[in-house]
Amino acid sequence: MTLQSIAVVGPGAIGGTIAAWLSRNPLVGELTLCARTPLDRLVVETPDGSVIEATPRVVTDPAQITAPVDWVVVATKAYDVAAAAQWLKPLVGPSTHVAVLQNGVEHVERFAPYLDRDRIVPVVIDVPAERSAPGRIAHRRNGTLVMPAGEAGEAFAALFAESVIEASTTDDFLTVAWTKLSLNCAGAVNALTGQPGGVVRAEGVAELMRQMVRECVAVGRAVGAKLGDEIPDWVIERAMTSPADSVNSLLADRLAGRPMEWDARNGVIVRLGAIHGVPTPVNAMASTLLAATAWTPD
Numbered sequence: 001m002t003l004q005s006i007a008v009v010g011p012g013a014i015g016g017t018i019a020a021w022l023s024r025n026p027l028v029g030e031l032t033l034c035a036r037t038p039l040d041r042l043v044v045e046t047p048d049g050s051v052i053e054a055t056p057r058v059v060t061d062p063a064q065i066t067a068p069v070d071w072v073v074v075a076t077k078a079y080d081v082a083a084a085a086q087w088l089k090p091l092v093g094p095s096t097h098v099a100v101l102q103n104g105v106e107h108v109e110r111f112a113p114y115l116d117r118d119r120i121v122p123v124v125i126d127v128p129a130e131r132s133a134p135g136r137i138a139h140r141r142n143g144t145l146v147m148p149a150g151e152a153g154e155a156f157a158a159l160f161a162e163s164v165i166e167a168s169t170t171d172d173f174l175t176v177a178w179t180k181l182s183l184n185c186a187g188a189v190n191a192l193t194g195q196p197g198g199v200v201r202a203e204g205v206a207e208l209m210r211q212m213v214r215e216c217v218a219v220g221r222a223v224g225a226k227l228g229d230e231i232p233d234w235v236i237e238r239a240m241t242s243p244a245d246s247v248n249s250l251l252a253d254r255l256a257g258r259p260m261e262w263d264a265r266n267g268v269i270v271r272l273g274a275i276h277g278v279p280t281p282v283n284a285m286a287s288t289l290l291a292a293t294a295w296t297p298d
């Protein structure tokens with residue numbers, strides 16, 4: 001196999017973790033980090049406590065890209081897509097694929113305005129990672145990457161053959177993505193209350209979260225995902241058994257004063273529910289209130 005050239009756009013917690021593991025793959029030739037904030041190198045603590053140090057080329061301006069690559073890996077937050085897309089023009093050539101590692105169910109739709117849909121490889125990512133400073137990341141649990149079945153998805157999975165991250169393909173990507181969304185949508189409660197995972201035990205909260213998930217399941221089914229009746233209870237059970245002090249990314253972003261991915265996690269349920277005639281009042285309230293946290297008087 002010829003050596004693969006890869007550019008990671010958005011080397012934050014996920015992009016940095018992925019880049020660190022890719023740097024260990026002998027099939028990866030050139031590895032470039034396309035960053036907004038400069039970083040000197042990657043230092044990634046892995047789940048077994050060992051550390052990967054890597055010094056890929058770092059660029060901070062699309063004008064520094066001189067040739068297209070085989071793979072672009074986009075790992076910005078979902079709300080940074082327009083800015084991330086600035087990198088695509090110099091990076092995407094006739095045979096480039098773009099893997100989108102973001103939460104939500106609209107990986108392809110977000111990037112379709114910028115390139116052919118058949119170049120986009122959506123990835124459902126479950127790789128817990130935290131960034132303490134630019135390039136300094138803790139990769140907490142091995143985790144998984146799931147892509148749609150097919151040549152591109154399998155080629156992307158092969159890049160992780162020697163990593164601890166389990167990369168696989170599925171014949172039903174829609175269902176995998178909506179199952180993850182079912183899990184994520186209820187996390188809005190934490191950002192709204194400012195409380196960590198344990199708030200699920202506060203009176204009425206589990207039922208409210210269950211209702212958010214029911215709406216997600218109903219909309220997911222309307223778009224064709226195969227979601228079982230057990231999903232709302234499964235999500236609440238997971239929340240009940242998670243550490244009471246766990247902080248999801250929506251809450252972490254709110255506490256840090258950063259934008260939040262509420263649209264990718266709740267707004268999408270409301271938007272698609274409206275198209276398919278599925279009522280989504282609880283997700284609508286959550287989206288409206290989370291959006292309003294950024295409101296400022298004129």
Ligand SMILES: NC(=O)c1ccc[n+]([C@@H]2O[C@H](COP(=O)([O-])OP(=O)(O)OC[C@H]3O[C@@H](n4cnc5c(N)ncnc54)[C@H](OP(=O)(O)O)[C@@H]3O)[C@@H](O)[C@H]2O)c1
Binds near residue numbers: 013
């Ligand atoms: N972290 C997790 O455990 C986890 C787990 C599952 C799924 N996810 C999903 O993975 C995606 C990435 O999340 P994350 O936690 O890795 O976020 P993150 O740590 O905030 O990383 C995002 C990175 O994108 C960079 N960026 C933003 N705009 C850019 C641009 N125009 N050009 C280049 N880089 C740009 C940011 O730059 P700065 O350095 O300037 O901020 C940051 O380095 C999200 O959709 C998230 O929901 C995350």
